[in-house]
Each structure stands twice: as structure tokens, then as C-alpha cells.
Amino acid sequence: MNTLNLIRLIVLKLALLGGGAMGWAFARHYIADRVRQMGQILLGKQDLRCIFSMLEVMQARQSAKRVYLSGPMSGLPELNYPTFNDKATELRARGWHVENPAENPAPPCGSWRGYMRMALWQLVSCEAIYLLPGWENSKGARLEYSIAQSLGLEVIEAAISIHINSTNKAAA
Numbered sequence: 001m002n003t004l005n006l007i008r009l010i011v012l013k014l015a016l017l018g019g020g021a022m023g024w025a026f027a028r029h030y031i032a033d034r035v036r037q038m039g040q041i042l043l044g045k046q047d048l049r050c051i052f053s054m055l056e057v058m059q060a061r062q063s064a065k066r067v068y069l070s071g072p073m074s075g076l077p078e079l080n081y082p083t084f085n086d087k088a089t090e091l092r093a094r095g096w097h098v099e100n101p102a103e104n105p106a107p108p109c110g111s112w113r114g115y116m117r118m119a120l121w122q123l124v125s126c127e128a129i130y131l132l133p134g135w136e137n138s139k140g141a142r143l144e145y146s147i148a149q150s151l152g153l154e155v156i157e158a159a160i161s162i163h164i165n166s167t168n169k170a171a172a
Helices: 003-016 021-036 045-063 077-093 112-125 139-150 166-170
Strands: 066-070 098-099 130-133 153-159
Touching: 066 077, 066 112, 066 139, 077 098, 112 139, 130 139, 139 153
Parallel strands: 066 098, 066 130, 130 153
Antiparallel strands: none
């Protein structure tokens, strides 16, 4: 793989992974350094088209606010995935880029720690955290909330809707 293709691959990967402004700045500086080192100049029409296409992808990804979904999973039916997936669908319809831990594959170790390592990686790439109902009762969600606060992320807490069924009314 020649240097130019390597640079294209790095920039494309950053764009697809949502590298954000810092990721793009890193890629731009990395490209400039590699081009200077190799004594090459990026002036070909194909090179410029490729770079502009990648820049468009980056800008589209940056315009969508990145939000991480946080809430209880352990011990709940279906690991509470339906709640996570419904909220992700709703937020995506509003134009958000949603990091949904319920969409992650199982980690090779299959442990809570393995899931949390993937989740925290997603969380730190976001500008906001969306707290689903019951988050305060979840060890993992409380950890995610603490990290989000420490990093200065916007915190959005879901409105709690209380559904009273006939058995609860009788008990009240």
C-alpha cells in the first residue's frame, strides 16, 4: 500500500468513526507531515476529490450531535434492549447520532467489565449522555453518568412516565 492510499484510508476511517473536529485536525496534520516527509504534493484532481468527499462525510457526521444512551440492563427482561432501541430510533429520527450500547456485540470475555469497556469507549466520543428511566439503580449507568459529568458532557434525563394499572390502583 503506497503512502497516499494509507493516508486516504486513515482519513476515511476517521470520517466513518466520527473522529470529530479533533480527529479531523489530527488527520489533516498527519497527512501534511506524511506528504512533507515523502516529498509528495496532493494536487491531482482525484486526490482532491477524495479529500473533499471525506471532508463532506466528516462535516455531515459532525452536524449530528452525538449522544450516548445510558440506563439499566443487568437483571432486566431482554436486558432492557427494547427500551434502548426504541429511544435510539426516536433520537435518530430527530437527527441525532446515537451511540447505543444495546447494539454492541458481546465482548469475547462475555463479562460485565467487557461490556463496560465497550460502552465507555462509545461514551467518550459523545457530546451528551441520555439517561433512561431507572439509570440511578444501575451500577454501570451511574459510572457512565459520573464519567460524563467529569468530561463536561451535556446530561439529558428522560422524563419518567408513570403507568398505573388496575392492580396498582387497588393497592393504592
